Structure formats: C-alpha cells, structure tokens
Amino acid sequence: MSTESAPFDPTLPYTLAGSVSLRPEPFGALVYDYTTRRLSFLKTPLLVTVVRELEHHPDAITALTAAEVxxxxxxxxxxxLTGLCESGTIHRRRAS
Known part of the structure; x- marks a missing residue:
C-alpha cells in the first residue's frame, strides 16, 4: 500500500484507518495512530459521529446527513474530513 494518500473526494466511501483508535472524550475524542504514534483530537462530538458513520455509508456526504450535520x-x-484524510486518520474504502 502506498504511503501517499489520495485527495479527499466527498463522493467516495471512507472509513477510519485500521491503525487508528478513537477514545471518546467530553470535547470529542482522542485519536491515536498506532503506526505513526501520532496523537490528535476530534474537537466536537458531532465530528466523532461523522467519522464513525463513514464506514456505514456510500460516501462522506451521506455520512454527514446521517450524522445530522x-x-x-x-x-x-x-x-x-479532508484534513483527516491527509493525515491518514481516514482513508478510502472499497464500495460495498
């Protein structure tokens, strides 16, 4: 797998990277990537919901709607989401 990430396209399906773990917090979530050992933050609970919804929808736009953004x-x-894709927190998945 290439280390370069493809540009974010909201019309495509995405999912949380397998090496990434989310730990819910009152402000949103801590994001830890076990591969890069990078710690970052999702700053709102709604963004956490969106990221979790990505794997259940055919594209990012539908995930926003489902999360009631x-x-x-x-x-x-x-x-x-563009920033999360660029950092490797989320990535494209094959459409199911």
Whole structure:
C-alpha cells in the first residue's frame, strides 16, 4: 500500500484507518495512530459521529446527513474530513 494518500473526494466511501483508535472524550475524542504514534483530537462530538458513520455509508456526504450535520456546516465538516484524510486518520474504502 502506498504511503501517499489520495485527495479527499466527498463522493467516495471512507472509513477510519485500521491503525487508528478513537477514545471518546467530553470535547470529542482522542485519536491515536498506532503506526505513526501520532496523537490528535476530534474537537466536537458531532465530528466523532461523522467519522464513525463513514464506514456505514456510500460516501462522506451521506455520512454527514446521517450524522445530522446541519447543511450550513457541511463545508466546515468536509474541510475537517479532508484534513483527516491527509493525515491518514481516514482513508478510502472499497464500495460495498
């Protein structure tokens, strides 16, 4: 598998990387990548919900809707997902 990540495309399916663990916290979640040993944060509980919903939906946009992200906030959440994809926290998955 390549270490380069493909650009984030919200019309494609994504999932949490297998090397990543989320630990729920009142502010959102701690994100730990066992491969890179990188610790980061998801700063809102709603973003945690979106990340967890990704694996159950055919694309990131549908996951936002399922997580009940207000339409006015979709761009902000898509930017957050772009960053998570670039860091390797989430990655594309094969459509089921």
């Amino acid at each position: 207000p339409a006015a906030d979709h761009d902000r959440y898509l930017r957050a």
